[in-house]
Amino acid sequence: MRIFNSRDNECKSPFGSVREGENIHFKITIPRYLGCSSAILALKDDLSGDTVSYSMFWCGMPDENNEQWELDLSNISTGLYWYHFSLDTKQGRKYIMRGWGGEGYFSHTNNDPRYQLLCYDKDFQTPSWLPGGIMYQIFPDRFYFSGEKKEGIYPDKKLHDEWYKIPDWRPDENGIVTNSDFFQGDLKGITEKLDYLQELGVNCIYLNPIFEAYSNHRYDTGDYEKIDPVLGTEEDFKELCSEAKKRGMYIINDGVFSHTGSDSKYFNRQGRYPQNGAYNSKNSPYYTWYKFMDWPNIYHSWWGFDTLPEVEELSYSFDRYINGENGIIRKWMKCGNSGWRLDVADELPDPFIQHIREAIKAENPDALLLGEVWEDASIKESYSSRRRFLYGKQLDSVMNYPFRDAILGFLDCGDGRDMVEMITCILENYPRPVIRCLMNLLGTHDTERVITLLAGERQNGRGREWQANTSLTPSQREYGLKRMRLASGIQFTLPGVPCIYYGDEAGVEGYKDPFNRAPFPWGKEDKGLTEWYKQLAKLRSYCSCLKDGDFKEFGSYERTMGYIRYDDTDELLCVFNAANFPIDFIVPKEFEDGEALLGTILNGRDLEIPANSCAFVKISADKKHISEEPENNEVIPEPAD
Numbered sequence: 001m002r003i004f005n006s007r008d009n010e011c012k013s014p015f016g017s018v019r020e021g022e023n024i025h026f027k028i029t030i031p032r033y034l035g036c037s038s039a040i041l042a043l044k045d046d047l048s049g050d051t052v053s054y055s056m057f058w059c060g061m062p063d064e065n066n067e068q069w070e071l072d073l074s075n076i077s078t079g080l081y082w083y084h085f086s087l088d089t090k091q092g093r094k095y096i097m098r099g100w101g102g103e104g105y106f107s108h109t110n111n112d113p114r115y116q117l118l119c120y121d122k123d124f125q126t127p128s129w130l131p132g133g134i135m136y137q138i139f140p141d142r143f144y145f146s147g148e149k150k151e152g153i154y155p156d157k158k159l160h161d162e163w164y165k166i167p168d169w170r171p172d173e174n175g176i177v178t179n180s181d182f183f184q185g186d187l188k189g190i191t192e193k194l195d196y197l198q199e200l201g202v203n204c205i206y207l208n209p210i211f212e213a214y215s216n217h218r219y220d221t222g223d224y225e226k227i228d229p230v231l232g233t234e235e236d237f238k239e240l241c242s243e244a245k246k247r248g249m250y251i252i253n254d255g256v257f258s259h260t261g262s263d264s265k266y267f268n269r270q271g272r273y274p275q276n277g278a279y280n281s282k283n284s285p286y287y288t289w290y291k292f293m294d295w296p297n298i299y300h301s302w303w304g305f306d307t308l309p310e311v312e313e314l315s316y317s318f319d320r321y322i323n324g325e326n327g328i329i330r331k332w333m334k335c336g337n338s339g340w341r342l343d344v345a346d347e348l349p350d351p352f353i354q355h356i357r358e359a360i361k362a363e364n365p366d367a368l369l370l371g372e373v374w375e376d377a378s379i380k381e382s383y384s385s386r387r388r389f390l391y392g393k394q395l396d397s398v399m400n401y402p403f404r405d406a407i408l409g410f411l412d413c414g415d416g417r418d419m420v421e422m423i424t425c426i427l428e429n430y431p432r433p434v435i436r437c438l439m440n441l442l443g444t445h446d447t448e449r450v451i452t453l454l455a456g457e458r459q460n461g462r463g464r465e466w467q468a469n470t471s472l473t474p475s476q477r478e479y480g481l482k483r484m485r486l487a488s489g490i491q492f493t494l495p496g497v498p499c500i501y502y503g504d505e506a507g508v509e510g511y512k513d514p515f516n517r518a519p520f521p522w523g524k525e526d527k528g529l530t531e532w533y534k535q536l537a538k539l540r541s542y543c544s545c546l547k548d549g550d551f552k553e554f555g556s557y558e559r560t561m562g563y564i565r566y567d568d569t570d571e572l573l574c575v576f577n578a579a580n581f582p583i584d585f586i587v588p589k590e591f592e593d594g595e596a597l598l599g600t601i602l603n604g605r606d607l608e609i610p611a612n613s614c615a616f617v618k619i620s621a622d623k624k625h626i627s628e629e630p631e632n633n634e635v636i637p638e639p640a641d
Contacts, residue, residue, distance in 0.1 A: 001066045004028045004085065004096055004104030006115050007428065011104075015550075017378075017431040020122040023074040028056070028085055028096060028104070029066050035090035039069040044114070046080035046386055053086070078121050078391050080378070082114040101421060102428070116429055118378050121392025126433040127339070127368045129250060132547030133203035134492075134537055135499035139445050140207055140231055141182055141216045142167075142519045143502050144189030152229040154214065154272075157182055159230075164521065167216075167514035169464045179215040183519050187227070187236040191243050198247050200505065200530075201537025204368075204497070205244060206341055208445055209254045210237065213261055217445070217517075219343065220261030220308055222272075224321075224328045234335060241336025250338035252368055255329070255356070257322055258347045259302040259310045260289075267309050269296075278309075289318045302344075313352040322356070329359040339368030345395065346373050346382040353394045370439055371395040376402055378429040390434050397437035400496060402426050404441055407490050411454060411483055411578050416561035420553045427495060427551055436548050438496030442487055442504065445517060449510040450487060450501075455480030459511050467511035481507065482612040485532050486576055489598075489614040492536040493565060493574045495551050505533040535598055542597075543618055544569035555585060564588075573617040577609040585609055587617060594619045 004011045004027075013025045030036050039056040056069040085096035085104070096104040097112035145163065153159070158168070158181040168181040187210070197205065209218035212226045227234050241251050262269040266286040268277025276284045279296045289311050291300035302308035311318055322328045329340065340360065342348065353371075360367045371389060373380055377398045380387045389395045403423060410419040427435060443450040448459070455476045459467065472480055484507070491498045503518070507526035510516040540546045545565040549572075555562035559579035565572045573591050577583050585607040587594070596602040600615040609615045 001029050001031075001062070002103070003030070003106070006098070006102040006104075007424065008102075016428045017118040017120060018076075019124070019431075020076075020078050020119055021074060023072055024076075024117075025070065025072050026056070027059070027068055027070040029062065029068050030087065032061070032065055032067055034087070034094070036067070036069070036087050038088045040086040041071050041073070042084055042086050042110070043073075043076070043117075044082045046082060056085075076117075076119050078119050080386065081117040081119065083117055084110055084112075084114045086110065101424075116379070118390065118429060118431065120390065120431040120433070124392030124431065124433050125365075126396040126437045127366050129338075129366065130204055130368060130497055131436040132540065133497055134201045134540065135204040135206055135439060135497055136197055136200065136202040137206045137441075137444060137499055137501045138190060138208065139185075139217075139502060139517050140187070140190065140210055141185045142517055143185045144193050144520060144522065145184045146186050146188035146192055148186065148188055148232075150184075150186070150229050150232065156180065157214075157230070159184055163519050164524070166468060166518055169468055169514055177514075179217055179514065182216050182230050184230060185519070186230065187232040187240050191236075191240045194243055194247055194249065197249065200500065200533055201540065202500075203248055204250050204252065204338075206252050206370075206439075206499065207254060209256055214263045215261075217513075219256050220259075220263065221256055222261050222264040225331070237332075238335050241338075245336070250368075251336065252339040252341055252370065253332055253337050254343060255340040256343040257311065257313060257352070257356075258344050259308040262307045262309055285317065288312065288315045313349055319352060319355055323352075323359040327359060329356060330363045333360070333363040333367065338364065338366075339370065339396075341370045341372065341399075342395070343372055345371030345389065345398075346380055346387060349383075350388055350394065353389075357394055368437065369394075369396045370437070371398045373398045374401045376426060376429060390431055392431070392433075395434075397434045397439065397496075399444070400426070400438040400440045403438070403491075403494055403496070407442065407487055408450075408453065410490075410561055410576070411487060413559075415558055416556035416576075416578075417558075419561055420556045420563060423494065424551070424553065435495050439499045440491050440494055440496040441499045441501065442491055443501040443516070445501070445513070447516065448512055449508055449516050450504055451477075451480040451484050451507060452509045452511060454483040454487065456509070456511075464515075467515050470511070471509055477507075477509075479612075481526065481529055484529060486578065486612055486614055488533060488536060489574070489616075490561070490576055492540060493546060493563075493572065493616070495549075495565075498536075498540075500533065505530050539597060539616065543572045545572050554588070560585070569621050571619050571621075574614070575607060575609060575616075576614045577611065580611050582608065582610045585615070591617050591619055 006012050011027055018024055041054040042051055044051040056071040059068050059070045061067050087094045095107045095110045097107045098115045099105045160183045171177050210231055211221050212223040212228045213220050227237055244251055260266050265273040266277055267279050269279040278284050278287045278290045290309050300310040302310055357369050360369050377389045406419040406422040456472050503520045506521055507529050510518055545567040549565045549567035552564045554564050562575040575585050587605050587607050592605045594617040597616040601608045607615050
């Protein structure tokens with residue numbers, strides 16, 4: 001008999017995080033021989049450190065050997081909590097603490113791991129248009145060049161006239177990689193490729209920074225009010241947003257608000273701008289934005305890069321400039337964007353993020369605020385305090401690096417059971433509104449290209465020259481393409497929204513920056529891989545449960561990972577074989593007459609899955625028995641011929 005499991009609806013309902021004021025039902029099962037005289041739920045407030053004890057009620061005996069105690073709780077406030085159970089027994093004080101998979105166990109100490117409970121704001125709502133969709137991240141300089149020559153470009157920027165080459169990576173005469181080479185990808189080019197993105201099923205385009213800056217990555221903002229001339233004009237941006245919406249797509253911008261460029265109108269260290277910046281004069285209107293230790297040459301900068309002076313986000317002047325009624329956030333939303341991604345969200349103060357949210361939602365309540373957080377955002381700590389990202393007053397959702405870690409870990413010899421546990425922990429810790437909008441990524445501008453990670457030689461600290469001259473061999477590439485299908489199959493079927501980093505669907509290779517930011521290989525794509533992504537998009541639109549359905553592990557074992565997505569309409573069994581040999585997988589009984597999708601072969605209950613491949617089987621609501629425990633999850637490895 002199960003003592004307690006936080007993921008079992010008989011033990012705790014609802015699953016995972018709860019909305020403020022929502023009733024939570026707890027039930028524990030205790031052997032009669034312990035002679036339990038009282039049971040208490042001990043709930044610790046993470047912020048205050050205070051613990052409140054709630055007495056549980058004896059509620060009967062499921063059999064002659066066990067008894068059950070239960071409690072309904074509905075009066076907790078928004079916040080993060082930790083809980084365990086305390087029992088007075090004939091054998092003394094015992095505790096029920098958290099074990100692997102949410103399973104409870106008896107302990108003589110309450111210092112063991114406790115259960116987590118996040119309570120979010122009762123009015124928390126996230127955008128209605130994103131769940132069930134597909135995101136696409138574009139590094140604007142490298143996606144597509146419309147061919148239109150631009151005016152007003154800094155003369156010291158290098159403009160490539162050849163599209164199919166690797167970005168500049170060698171240091172200049174001062175030993176600095178300036179990132180000042182441009183392939184001239186532009187906003188009009190993105191607009192021209194909207195039909196291509198629509199074929200991929202994309203409904204949200206995330207643009208890396210597009211505002212005027214010296215570098216090609218544009219994280220060194222020069223002017224928040226102006227589109228970088230290399231990319232085009234404000235009118236080009238408005239046209240992109242307008243044309244995207246005609247196709248049911250939404251544009252979100254990258255908001256870089258923890259720092260600006262030193263070469264900006266706000267700091268102006270290089271003297272490029274006519275007005276005085278903070279570096280030029282203490283009387284500059286921007287002086288209070290920065291953190292000088294010894295003006296003008298010694299100042300706080302982002303991770304020590306003196307070209308990226310840090311901003312004092314809570315400076316009234318800066319806060320109003322970004323978040324005011326006529327501020328930057330609302331200016332670009334008025335031009336047509338549908339939200340923002342916050343760069344290094346964990347380096348921004350809580351009040352500043354709240355002000356960003358207020359500005360966004362005032363302009364459009366259904367707009368998106370997405371944060372860059374690499375860890376579990378529900379328990380993230382920075383600046384010596386627990387962050388409150390997901391309570392309903394700050395972010396709508398986050399970039400979901402933990403899912404990426406689970407997917408790549410599974411493909412890199414990880415045990416499927418451990419990887420599903422990583423995924424389920426996030427689903428248990430995050431609010432449901434957040435999960436609906438999770439940005440599930442495999443690669444970004446900050447990571448190596450996925451196909452290179454999956455099949456290439458490891459970098460192991462080797463420098464840029466080695467990275468520039470190393471690519472996949474034909475056999476590595478063939479293997480990498482198989483692994484890409486497997487990885488993306490997981491990515492597209494997990495809760496949340498898959499995000500394609502431009503060119504991943506075309507098989508683009510590359511190690512670290514700048515090699516992961518090569519131009520899109522138009523005309524040289526791996527068409528087979530691109531077609532696979534299109535089929536995954538159709539799978540997402542075909543299966544209702546992939547929009548906002550629940551998740552249940554099924555059949556994970558060593559090099560196999562399996563789970564079921566389900567809602568009131570349909571149910572999808574997803575199985576992934578990361579072994580280098582085929583397997584036979586026995587599906588649940590209700591799936592034996594299911595619909596095999598994307599090349600899956602189903603013979604009765606026998607699912608044949610080739611090496612490094614995946615399978616999907618769908619059933620409709622009238623065949624669903626998801627509440628029942630799976631009858632058999634045996635995995636039978638079968639050696640390759």
